[in-house]
Amino acid sequence: MFSLLISILYLSVLFIYILASVFIIYHLVKYSVASEMKTLMLILFIAVSAGLLFSNLLLFFSIDWDAMLYKLIP
Numbered sequence: 644m645f646s647l648l649i650s651i652l653y654l655s656v657l658f659i660y661i662l663a664s665v666f667i668i669y670h671l672v673k674y675s676v677a678s679e680m681k682t683l684m685l686i687l688f689i690a691v692s693a694g695l696l697f698s699n700l701l702l703f704f705s706i707d708w709d710a711m712l713y714k715l716i717p
Contacts (some may be wrong), residue, residue: 645716646708653703657696664692 671688675681 645712649708649712657700660696664688 667688668685671681671684675684
């Protein structure tokens with residue numbers, strides 16, 4: 644029960660992170676001064692964001708939430 648609630652909260656935070664990333668990508672594309680700098684910044688931002696997202700997903704799903712919450716809640 645609690646693990647489902649934590650998963651739903653995590654997915655909502657994940658959705659907000661993805662929306663913020665799309666917002667940043669849009670502004671990098673739309674308001675960049677130099678096109679070669681735009682390409683470099685997009686590649687760098689997307690690579691770092693994807694790496695952070697992937698590592699966060701791996702760490703989140705490696706936690707056994709039921710066992711952790713069982714110890715916290717008597």
